[in-house]
Amino acid sequence: MKIATFNCNSIRSRLDILLPWLDANRPDFMCLQETKATDDAFPADALLEHGYHAAFRGEKSYNGVAILSLAPADEAAFGLDPDPAAPSAPTDPARLVLARYGDLHILDTYVPQGRAIDHPMYAYKLRWFDRLRAFLDARFTPADRILWCGDLNVARHPIDVTNPATKKDHVCYHQAARDAFERVLSFGFDDVWRTQHPDDADYTFYDYRAPFDPARRRGWRIDYILATPPQSSRLLSTRIDISPRSLPRPSDHVPLCAEFR
């Protein structure tokens, strides 16, 4: 079984990269983030022509998530639960999709980026991780077969960014964000790419605002495939496919892939 995750940064602008990639790699599941399309504009027909069903939810201009799959989902749901500490806070249906395929649960999230550590969206981001932990605790135990994928907008460790000393106040590396992410990981998730590459500096996000040089990569590892023990015990291989970043009109993220027996 193969799964991939890819922040496509607009699915409509990325079809010329996404569809050939799906044809060449044929993952059973593909988690997408930042689809940036309302549901009526989501290219479901084009994906189905390539064999992929989709559970998706989007909004105008921003956000948007989708799980593509060779077999349709048995059920799908969108968004966090309401925040009991802030009942007016949004549930963000365009940032979270949870779908079930038999006994396998796939959670695909686009975590709020946070903008700046003194911006209200950063506090919202930190709270978002705690709400996600409550979401998991309300539904699952680590004995369930879960894959949590997506753009989590946090680099875990110094090895996951270039020049970590310069990024201590960045919303994707600030200690409070890293701590918040770890509190969700401690539910019982394994970071499968890092498990297989304990000492590698490699990245899934390469900012448009710097020329991309595949030989001298400068980026961030902020996209993840995370598995609970019943799933991580089946792990065969993982890889980051940087090749799409050199194609015309690329996303600023690249696909992360894992294969399980």
Add this chain to the structure above:
DNA sequence: ATGGTAGTGCAACTA
């Protein structure tokens, strides 16, 4: 420390 580019959608916001 700053600014660099790309997406949506047509100005300004987000990343």
